[in-house]
Amino acid sequence: MNFLAAASVAYERNMAQLKAYKEKQTQEDAELKERMGKIKHKIAIISGKGGVGKSTVTVNLATAFAMQGKQVGILDADIHGPSVPRLLGLEGKQVKASPVGAFPIEGALGMKIMSIDFFLNEASPTIWRGPLKMRAIKQFLSEVVWGELDYLFIDLPPGTGDEPLSVAQLLPEMDGVVIVTMPTQLSSSIVKKAVTFAEHLNMRTIGVVENMSGFVCPHCGKKTEIFGSGGGEKMAKEAGVPFLGSIPIDPKVGEDTDKGTPFVLSNKDSAAAKEFMKVVAKVQEFIENKK
Ligand code: ADP
Numbered sequence: 001m002n003f004l005a006a007a008s009v010a011y012e013r014n015m016a017q018l019k020a021y022k023e024k025q026t027q028e029d030a031e032l033k034e035r036m037g038k039i040k041h042k043i044a045i046i047s048g049k050g051g052v053g054k055s056t057v058t059v060n061l062a063t064a065f066a067m068q069g070k071q072v073g074i075l076d077a078d079i080h081g082p083s084v085p086r087l088l089g090l091e092g093k094q095v096k097a098s099p100v101g102a103f104p105i106e107g108a109l110g111m112k113i114m115s116i117d118f119f120l121n122e123a124s125p126t127i128w129r130g131p132l133k134m135r136a137i138k139q140f141l142s143e144v145v146w147g148e149l150d151y152l153f154i155d156l157p158p159g160t161g162d163e164p165l166s167v168a169q170l171l172p173e174m175d176g177v178v179i180v181t182m183p184t185q186l187s188s189s190i191v192k193k194a195v196t197f198a199e200h201l202n203m204r205t206i207g208v209v210e211n212m213s214g215f216v217c218p219h220c221g222k223k224t225e226i227f228g229s230g231g232g233e234k235m236a237k238e239a240g241v242p243f244l245g246s247i248p249i250d251p252k253v254g255e256d257t258d259k260g261t262p263f264v265l266s267n268k269d270s271a272a273a274k275e276f277m278k279v280v281a282k283v284q285e286f287i288e289n290k291k
Contacts, residue, residue, distance in 0.1 A: 032142035032170060039073070039149040041287055042171055043206065046198070047180045048190025050081070050158040053211035053247070054180045056257060057279075058155040059087045061178070063262035064280040066109035070150040073104060075140055076115035077167060078157040079126050079133045085117045089260020093118055101145045108265065114144050130162040137166045160197045168201035175287060176204035178244065182212050183231040191232065195239040206244070206286045208236040209279055213246035216271055223248075242286075245279040247272050 036042070045061070047054040058074060066072040076084035085091050088107040095102045095118040104112035116126055116136060128136070146152065156164050168174070179194045191208055198205050210232030214225045226249060236243040250272035256263045264273050264280075 028138065028142050032138065035142060035144070035146055036171065036173070039146060039152045041150065042152045042154065042174045043283070044154040044156050044164070044167055044174060044177045044203070045180060046156045046164060046177050046194055047158045048194045049182075052158075052180050052182045054158065055083045055087055055155050056253065057178070057180045057209055057211060057247075058153050059084060060262045060264045060276055061280060061283065062111055062151070062153045063109065064264050064277065065151050066111050067265065071110070071148060073112040073114070073146050073149045073152045074107075075152060075154045076113070076117065077137055077140070077154050077163050079116050079128060079136060079163060080157060082115045082117040084113060084155055085115050087257055087260065087262070088113060091117070091260075095119060098145075101143045103145050108262070112146060112149070114140050114146075133162050134166040137163060138170055141170055160193065164197070164201065168203055172202070174203060175290060176206040178206050178283065179208045179241075180211055181208060181232045181235070183210055183214075183225070183228040183246075189235070191235040192239050195241055205239075205241040206283055207242035208232050208239075209244045210246040212249045215249040242282065244282045245275055247275050247279070 043061075045054055045058040055076075055078070062072050062074050074084055074088075076082045078084075085093065085105070088111070090105050090107055090113060093105045095105065095114070097103075102114070104114045105118055107113050120126070126133075154167055156167060177194075177198050179191055179198075181191045181194075195205055210229075212227055213229050213232070214223050216223045229246065232246065233243045248271050250263070250267075250270055252267050252270055253263050253272055256266050259266075263270065264276055267273050
């Protein structure tokens with residue numbers, strides 16, 4: 001075969017591959033649209049930094065809605081540090097795949113949970129670059145049998161990386177984001193970045209939650225501001241976004257987390273749960289007003 005003929009064969013092959021790829025993308029996009037169309041509300045939870053309680057807030061927010069009889073799902077989109085299964089006592093569960101897609105794992109109150117953790121062994125880390133992570137998130141949205149849901153809560157990794165970008169691109173109809181912070185100055189100054197980031201991606205900020213805001217001694221009742229307080233509220237005001245509430249440090253939160261039980265379910269009367277329900281009411285109000 002001469003050079004021109006060989007080049008022509010290679011060209012035809014590349015074009016055929018490109019066509020097949022485009023067809024697959026179109027099919028995936030249609031599947032994503034169809035599956036996501038069955039979910040009434042989508043809310044993402046983000047934080048500027050790790051360890052501020054973002055996953056704890058996601059799981060308890062989802063549980064609070066499920067306690068009101070809503071059909072709820074949680075997508076753990078924290079590919080490198082998935083912790084939702086642990087917070088709900090679902091570690092080690094494995095997802096069942098079928099020709100119609102992968103079925104989420106069912107947690108307390110019938111909540112439907114999907115996480116990369118359900119596909120990994122206990123000790124295996126996810127060592128993935130951006131495109132692979134973006135692909136996984138797309139599959140979590142398009143190939144998971146979520147069914148009809150009232151709410152899908154998406155736990156995004158801390159910071160402003162690939163995952164929030166993918167979610168914003170794939171779910172332009174998303175209701176908004178909840179930003180979790182701590183009262184320390186460093187954490188709250190990052191709130192501004194998170195708000196600007198959400199704005200850039202055209203995602204509405206539902207509001208800011210200040211977690212680990214003071215500690216009330218269970219013996220004497222005195223409140224100690226371990227990490228300071230009010231930083232989150234001040235920053236929310238400065239950034240022009242709503243403040244949803246402060247949740248105190250409560251050792252029960254940590255204990256319940258270790259047991260895999262959301263504290264709004266097991267410790268309804270604790271100060272943390274009461275404050276948390278105020279946050280839930282404000283998120284609900286946001287959704288109602290949007291309607
Ligand atoms: P992130 O998702 O931001 O990394 P996590 O939700 O995993 O943070 O929380 C980090 C740790 O802090 C967990 O051990 C959790 O139990 C604990 N924690 C979160 N919020 C509180 C709180 N209000 N009181 C006590 N412990 C908390």
